[in-house]
Amino acid sequence: MPGWSEPLTGAVDEVAPRLLGATLTPAGGTVRLTEVEAYDGGNDPASHAYRGRTPRNTVMFGPAGFLYVYFSYGMHWCANVVCGEDGRASAVLLRAGKVLDGLDLARARRGDRVSDRGLARGPACLTQALGIGRDQDGLDLSGHLALTDPPNDVARGPRVGVSVAHDVPWRFWLPGEPTVSAYKRSPRAPAG
DNA sequence: CTTTTGATCGTCT
């Protein structure tokens, strides 16, 4: 029995756009993914797996179809779908989505001042809206992630926030979606 | 809309 996650086992830059349009329901509340970023395991200097396996990134080295969650900037959680072959440690960062279900739940977790389109706009906003945290690191996504038909229109460009590998256009999003986060280069990126 | 800046701490060197 090939796992449900078989479509996640190709090259990560081909897998990432397949996640656009998918629905995710990890801990109450559902989001439709509108923006993702690919990280190519040990080959990618921007990847958390670039310098090998550590306690934090262990989940990345496991099979596809699991959630890799990490703590960022001392206050945020960010979530990835582990992709690629077992041991390759590729992953796709979930950058933004549109809340389809559990609007009240998402608003309660994010705060009343946030607009509907802003609820899951940005990787840390998305995890907060969905209730993703430490407990979801290593979560088996079967039953939580539903892939859809490939979107017919996908935009791509440089990744947000990374200070290396700017030439790699591995951010993918659904054009025209108001839930897609604004592009910001890393403050530490080389001037240009 | 844009730019700037402070918050805050786990992780790895």
Next chain:
DNA sequence: GACGATCAAAAGC
């Protein structure tokens, strides 16, 4: 000890 795969508020257009 330095550095983030970030965010929100504040201030200027």
